[in-house]
Amino acid sequence: MTTPPAVYRPVRVEGKLDTPLSQWLWLVKWILAIPHYIVLFFLWTAFFLVSVVAFFAILFTERYPRALFDFNLGVLRWTWRVSYYSYGALATDRYPPFTLAEVPDYPARLDIVYPQRLSRGLVLVKWWLFAIPHYIVIGFFMGGAQGGWWSAGLICVLALIAAVILAFTTKYPRDLYDLIMGLNRWVLRVSAYAGLMTDDYPPFRLDMGGTEPGTVPRA
Template structure:
């Protein structure tokens, strides 16, 4: 074996002699328990990879217990992928767990590095860009795609791209012939091996740049050691205490950290809107949008404010003005325009038999109602709680109260078609309290998550570093 063929990532697989012709059709159901667990473990994988990033930057070492965890997650994901649609090379159900399973037909070994470059952690994601193009073509953005220094972003054990296509070819051949084409199997393993090497590099688990080559076949032709002076087949290493309780704690802590980051981002967005997004009158609003209809009216209905299913005011938080403050609606059209707010049922009776479009809560897919023109102009109706009409830009302000309301935009004379630029804004007096509360919640979740992860990660024992160690390479 030449030095050029060495790689610290070793992926092996053994093709079962007798595979079921039909089991692959239902494996997507069978792996659901694994997918659910792995989805949580990958959240912890990303969080711990960030911890490892800082550790490498400061000390030049990848923390051994974290290395054992991240390697275990990768090995577990590979077992599930091989069983399901990343290989379909075995019908043996993959075992649950982060530990070693050398008896399983699909195994993974990543040699733990003695030291890592502090500077390289800053640019690995950039150096791997050429590989992203290759493995994106192989995996189609689905399985094991690395993302920056934090590790991998996707967890689904199925594949798309060339891997998924070739596995599908193998499945069809298996269905009709009862055998998996050996050449196709070797090619799929070569592509998966390339993908996993890039993932390990981007996840900071090695400084060895992934080779640009397909090492095809079930048995990885690469040696386990990068350093020629290192032993070729390291023996079993002591466990690092990743018990079920510790794994659960690190997952919970990672979820808290991830949630805290999302909440913090939301709080920052609200802070920016509150401090920088207000106009001179103190309103926070949306950009004006173009709306049009071939009918006689555009209606946003219903706008429900603090009411239950029956339309009655809620007993709790029944003061929308305390949250929204004053509402401002504006409309501008080339012809005299009308904009008004009225009770939803009254507006419905007025527009019964009138051709109009009604927008739901998402503002999409308006419902068109056929009919004719209104019997009277909109301003003649007595039920509007706030309205404005005239040429040019029209603006109304309204102090909201609980109820079901409709916002209507029409031509002032009730004609058709209707085309206008509309915008909405609120004073939102409760916005400072909201982003402040979110920041407090962010801080509490972040502290709780960090403490949870910190206490859950076992301390590294004295002796050799961790790794997922497999037995002798399976023979083809």
């Protein structure tokens, strides 16, 4: 009898595939999302600075200051909503809200359990040493600049394939959606770990589907 994999509880990444989806809106979402891209540029700059402050706070107190934790969680939530709307999934046509707060009725949701204590030893090495194997994997998922050229990652390519299929069939392939969710879930788990928001090492596996394993799907 096969033992099911342990549930990874610190980070919960969920999505609900909207139906129906526009057959052609995906062609212009890169334009519609520009205001979010501009805001996220500054938010991610702040995320890095906040993480530096949190690093020293954890090193001396073993605690991640709650206000800083909530801000960085908000940045990850905002990023996930924009990614879900645009070329990280193309799974909703509902425009992402401009907020760091949780939006319970938005199709894409993210939550991270606030840690009461964090290891002083791990904070010194996990973001640059322990996370390296994950960086290699998610680099393939996300793509980036290579040799002066920009390469699309696997997630974007799969989302565009799903969009083309949607354009000709009016349906978003469910199996493809589950795979895209699994890839995004992996990326966000690593982001939380590298951002010092949890000491639980992310698993090397694809937990596919719109809901986290071991949870009840949202209605």
